[in-house]
Amino acid sequence: MLSRTRTSWLVERVVLSLVVAAFCTFIFGISTLVAQQPYAPPLSAAPEQLPAPQTPLIAAVRITGNETVKPDTILSYLHTRKDRQFDAETLQADKRRLTSSGLFREVRIYTQQAAAGMVVTFEVFERPTIRTIEFRGNRGITDRTLGKQCGLTVGDSLNFYAIEEARRKVEDYYRSKGFPKVEIGILEGDKPEHRSAVFAVAEGPLQRIAKVKFVGNTFVSAKRLETQIQSKPGYFYYFLRGKVERSKIEADVEKLTDYYRTFGFFKARISREMEFDDNNKWLTLKFVIDEGPQFIVRNVSVIGNSTFDTTALQASLNLQSGEYFNRGEMNRDVNTLRDVYGGQGYIFADVKAEPRFSFDDPGELDLVYNVTQGEQFRVGRINVHISGEFPHTRESVILDRLSIRPGDIVDIREVRSSERRLKASQLFETDPQSGKEPRVVIRPPELNDTRGIAQQQGPGTVRGQSPDRRELDIDVYVDPAPSQIAPSRYGRLR
Numbered sequence: 048m049l050s051r052t053r054t055s056w057l058v059e060r061v062v063l064s065l066v067v068a069a070f071c072t073f074i075f076g077i078s079t080l081v082a083q084q085p086y087a088p089p090l091s092a093a094p095e096q097l098p099a100p101q102t103p104l105i106a107a108v109r110i111t112g113n114e115t116v117k118p119d120t121i122l123s124y125l126h127t128r129k130d131r132q133f134d135a136e137t138l139q140a141d142k143r144r145l146t147s148s149g150l151f152r153e154v155r156i157y158t159q160q161a162a163a164g165m166v167v168t169f170e171v172f173e174r175p176t177i178r179t180i181e182f183r184g185n186r187g188i189t190d191r192t193l194g195k196q197c198g199l200t201v202g203d204s205l206n207f208y209a210i211e212e213a214r215r216k217v218e219d220y221y222r223s224k225g226f227p228k229v230e231i232g233i234l235e236g237d238k239p240e241h242r243s244a245v246f247a248v249a250e251g252p253l254q255r256i257a258k259v260k261f262v263g264n265t266f267v268s269a270k271r272l273e274t275q276i277q278s279k280p281g282y283f284y285y286f287l288r289g290k291v292e293r294s295k296i297e298a299d300v301e302k303l304t305d306y307y308r309t310f311g312f313f314k315a316r317i318s319r320e321m322e323f324d325d326n327n328k329w330l331t332l333k334f335v336i337d338e339g340p341q342f343i344v345r346n347v348s349v350i351g352n353s354t355f356d357t358t359a360l361q362a363s364l365n366l367q368s369g370e371y372f373n374r375g376e377m378n379r380d381v382n383t384l385r386d387v388y389g390g391q392g393y394i395f396a397d398v399k400a401e402p403r404f405s406f407d408d409p410g411e412l413d414l415v416y417n418v419t420q421g422e423q424f425r426v427g428r429i430n431v432h433i434s435g436e437f438p439h440t441r442e443s444v445i446l447d448r449l450s451i452r453p454g455d456i457v458d459i460r461e462v463r464s465s466e467r468r469l470k471a472s473q474l475f476e477t478d479p480q481s482g483k484e485p486r487v488v489i490r491p492p493e494l495n496d497t498r499g500i501a502q503q504q505g506p507g508t509v510r511g512q513s514p515d516r517r518e519l520d521i522d523v524y525v526d527p528a529p530s531q532i533a534p535s536r537y538g539r540l541r
Contacts, residue, residue, distance in 0.1 A: 102132045106164030112171045116150050121171065124148055133158075133165045141169070149204070150174065175205040177244050182217075183234070184248040187226065196220040199244055210236040210244055217246060225253050225290030228327075254291040256280045257329040263336035266310065275299075275306050278332055291330050296321075303334060311372030313404075314339035342372045342404075345411040351418035355387065363387070372402065372412060384416060389459030392423035394489060394519075424457045424492075427518030434526045445523055448472060449487075457519060462487050469525065476526040483526040490520040 108127055110118045124144045126137050138156055145154045153172040158165055178201060182193050197213035214231045221229035228251030235245035259279060261269040273279065276299040281289020300317050307315035320333040347368055349360050363383060366376040381398050388396035397419040405411045429449070431442045449465040451458065469475060469485035476483040 102134075103160070104164040105129055105131050105133050105167055106161050107166045109166065109168040110171065111168060112173070114173055115176065116171070116173060120150075121145065121169065125169070127167055133167075138167065145169070145171065175239060175242055177201055177203050177205045177236070177242070179243040179245075181243065181245045182248055183245065185250065187250055187253055188221065188224065193217055193220070193246075193248075197244075197246075205236060205241065205244065207237050213244065214246060217248075221248075221250065223292050223294065225255060225292065226250050227254055227291060227293060228252065252326070252328050254323070254328055254330055255289045256291060256332055257324075258331045260331065260333045261336060262333060263338065266307070266312070266338055266341070272303065272306075272334070275302050276334075296332065300334070303336070307336075307338060309374040311342040312338050312340070313342055340410045342410055342412050344368055344370050344372055344414050345405060345408065346413045347416075348413070349384070349416045349418060351420065354391065354393070354420060360384065360387065366414065372414075377402075377414065381416070384418065386460055388418070388420060389457075390461075391458075392425060392456040393420050394424060394457050394459050395421040395492075397421070422517055424517050424519045426451055426453050426455045426457055426521060428520045429453060430520060430522045432522060432524045434524075441527070444474065445469070445525060449523070451521065457489070459489075462489065462521070469523075474528060476528050485526075486524045488522045488524065490522060492517075492519065 105127060106129065108122070108125065108129055110121050113121060125141045127134075127141050138158075142154050142156055145151055150173065151171045152174045155170040155172075157168040157170065159168070160166075177199060180194055180197070180199055180201065182190050185193060197217050199209065199213045203209065210233055214233055218229055218231045221231070230249040230251070232247040232249075233245070234247050235241045235243045256278060257280060259273065259276070261272050264272060277295045278292070278299050279289065296319060300319055303317045304315060307317075316337040316339070318335045320335060322331045322333065323329065344366060345368060347361055347364060347366065349357050352360060364380040365383075366373060366380055377400050381400050384398045385396060388394075388398075399417045401415045401417060403413045403415060405413065429446065429451070431445050433441060433445075448468045450461045450468075451465060466485060466487040469487070470477050475485050478484060
């Protein structure tokens with residue numbers, strides 16, 4: 048049996064264990080509860096409550112590097128100004144404007160903080176410009192003439208492409224003036240540090256035409272062929288014209304070829320030979336001609352005609368079957384057919400000539416005239432236009448000399464005849480160079496307003512018959528001669 052002392056000690060140990068266990072449980076619970084609570088950061092001031100950052104003011108704007116461009120011109124492109132707020136985006140926009148102005152090839156920006164604010168420096172690198180244009184070594188052509196031909200002017204941007212193009216232009220101009228061996232060099236202007244355009248000219252000999260010969264021509268004389276070309280000896284072998292221009296010589300070959308084809312020599316071939324003297328100054332120009340056969344017209348036909356007798360039309364033509372082809376005669380026949388149709392109101396008839404070569408019979412061709420008649424028109428209103436302020440009775444003086452009347456079928460031949468009578472009357476100014484001469488103009492259909500004929504009639508207008516028909520208005524323009532006094536059955540002009 049345990050003693051009283053032993054029992055008391057056991058009880059104290061059990062009670063102490065329970066107290067310790069309870070305390071540990073409490074501490075563990077508190078820790079778990081704290082761990083489950085969300086983290087709350089320490090309170091801080093709201094953003095709007097923070098003091099706004101201080102943007103520095105611009106204390107000064109400086110320009111460096113400019114040589115010819117004035118500072119005021121540069122400042123006109125800038126939005127950055129003294130005593131304004133410093134803004135990096137504004138600086139970049141200023142840089143873009145200066146670069147795109149074409150005045151500078153590069154722009155740099157520097158900033159420096161000072162006690163009074165921000166100092167902004169724009170360093171510019173100007174594009175090189177032409178300050179002077181010089182030609183050295185030229186004797187046959189003056190500096191002033193070459194300056195106009197090169198296309199450069201003082202103050203232009205100096206770049207290699209412009210200088211090279213100017214060199215080429217001067218060289219071509221020299222060759223056109225009879226210096227085929229000219230050489231143009233660039234002394235200055237092809238490097239960034241240059242400020243002048245300087246050309247070295249080696250003209251070479253001035254070449255002139257001494258003689259022009261034609262070889263192989265039998266159809267036409269040499270004198271006649273000379274009238275077709277531009278390359279000819281100069282007067283007195285030196286003065287006026289006679290310079291060797293190779294472009295003109297090549298153009299003369301084409302002109303002679305076309306001239307032969309005008310007369311039916313469609314297989315004609317022209318070449319040229321150039322022989323210079325020992326000094327390489329005087330040229331003997333020789334055109335070698337292979338005429339070939341002259342083509343004959345085998346058949347003539349008119350296609351598209353539905354108004355006139357085709358046989359009668361063909362009989363009215365100058366160029367007939369069995370004759371040698373002639374372009375001039377063919378063109379006259381085209382005009383003849385247009386006048387035939389234009390005399391019956393078909394004034395917009397289209398006539399085209401088409402030579403067709405024969406493969407079966409070499410040296411022969413068929414000539415076909417294609418006709419598109421169009422519509423037939425009558426005369427609508429005749430509008431008289433007199434320059435200046437004149438009485439109404441003067442319009443009758445003009446109408447009295449016209450052989451066309453409203454309602455008539457438009458006859459293009461009568462229109463031309465009326466215009467000739469107005470010119471020959473000496474009542475009106477006739478000066479083709481100044482544009483003052485009587486004119487009778489047929490108004491195109493798209494500009495003609497036939498719907499208003501029955502409703503409108505103003506001064507200087509003769510009314511047509513029916514607004515429903517295909518009619519054309521005719522305008523007459525005259526400038527009265529102030530010094531003329533011309534009587535008429537309607538009264539005097541003045």
